[in-house]
Amino acid sequence: MKGNTKTPKRLSFAVKIGAAPLLAAVFMLLVILLPFPGNRIRVFAESLTSRHIVNPPIDISTQDRTRLEWGQGRNFDALNRPGGAVAYQQIYGGLSGYFLGPWQPGSPKVIYLTSDLGYVNQATTDFLNALKAKQVPCVFFVTLNVMENNPDIILRIIGEGHELANHSATHPAKGLPSQSLDSQIKEILLPHEKALRDYGYEMHLFRFPAGIFSAQTMAVVNNLNYRSVFWSYAYRDWDPANQPDVNSSFQKAVERLHPGAIYLLHGISSTNAAMLPAFVDAARAQGYEFALLQ
Numbered sequence: 001m002k003g004n005t006k007t008p009k010r011l012s013f014a015v016k017i018g019a020a021p022l023l024a025a026v027f028m029l030l031v032i033l034l035p036f037p038g039n040r041i042r043v044f045a046e047s048l049t050s051r052h053i054v055n056p057p058i059d060i061s062t063q064d065r066t067r068l069e070w071g072q073g074r075n076f077d078a079l080n081r082p083g084g085a086v087a088y089q090q091i092y093g094g095l096s097g098y099f100l101g102p103w104q105p106g107s108p109k110v111i112y113l114t115s116d117l118g119y120v121n122q123a124t125t126d127f128l129n130a131l132k133a134k135q136v137p138c139v140f141f142v143t144l145n146v147m148e149n150n151p152d153i154i155l156r157i158i159g160e161g162h163e164l165a166n167h168s169a170t171h172p173a174k175g176l177p178s179q180s181l182d183s184q185i186k187e188i189l190l191p192h193e194k195a196l197r198d199y200g201y202e203m204h205l206f207r208f209p210a211g212i213f214s215a216q217t218m219a220v221v222n223n224l225n226y227r228s229v230f231w232s233y234a235y236r237d238w239d240p241a242n243q244p245d246v247n248s249s250f251q252k253a254v255e256r257l258h259p260g261a262i263y264l265l266h267g268i269s270s271t272n273a274a275m276l277p278a279f280v281d282a283a284r285a286q287g288y289e290f291a292l293l294q
Contacts, residue, residue, distance in 0.1 A: 166206045
């Protein structure tokens with residue numbers, strides 16, 4: 001991680017790249033020609049004029065609506081990567097999806113830490129403390145209520161060089177594919193607008209609630225200028241009242257190390273906060289570097 005601080009991303013795209021207004025205008029026109037619900041187009045188009053990234057638009061009407069539940073599986077390749085993550089990266093990478101993080105053979109082995117926050121507790125502060133002590137960056141996927149009720153945590157995430165990312169407005173239990181297209185767009189744009197308005201921060205990474213998605217919902221995320229981030233390592237760490245053993249959790253995390261790994265460690269887990277320093281040391285001892293997924 002480069003230093004301890006990170007300047008919040010401001011609305012500077014048009015200033016930095018002279019051709020950006022024309023590019024954004026063309027992109028908006030293409031998206032408007034696609035079958036998006038009309039009553040969110042205006043807000044979407046206004047936000048695009050200042051975005052740093054412009055994803056190529058995808059015609060959502062051509063995408064499969066089948067509901068899928070992501071899990072990395074129990075089969076692994078020669079690099080210890082989950083077979084499911086390898087396969088899905090090939091299938092859905094073209095929809096701006098990350099099931100594995102960027103990595104090329106022959107380059108340094110890299111790990112990407114991510115964390116989901118639907119609420120915060122003491123373990124969240126402890127987790128941030130551990131990240132700071134080890135100088136490791138992390139992407140925090142947060143829901144709208146976390147941004148509304150925990151400005152101190154949000155400002156710390158941004159200020160300490162981590163990435164603030166979108167985990168939907170309400171974290172619908174049945175997933176985004178269960179909703180209308182208009183509701184899906186609202187789930188993504190409400191947190192986006194909140195981060196811009198209150199924190200001057202521009203999010204561009206999205207994680208589907210409960211890992212429930214479809215090719216069509218990934219296309220919606222893409223057309224809202226986001227990338228969908230899944231994971232290649234996760235375990236049952238999300239219930240504060242039923243936390244796994246620290247030592248066994250540490251051993252499991254080390255055993256599943258692989259290049260390009262996207263680790264999902266919930267930020268409300270006391271186990272994660274406790275085992276993180278030892279895990280970072282063990283990964284670095286095996287030649288891994290920790291990078292920020294952006």
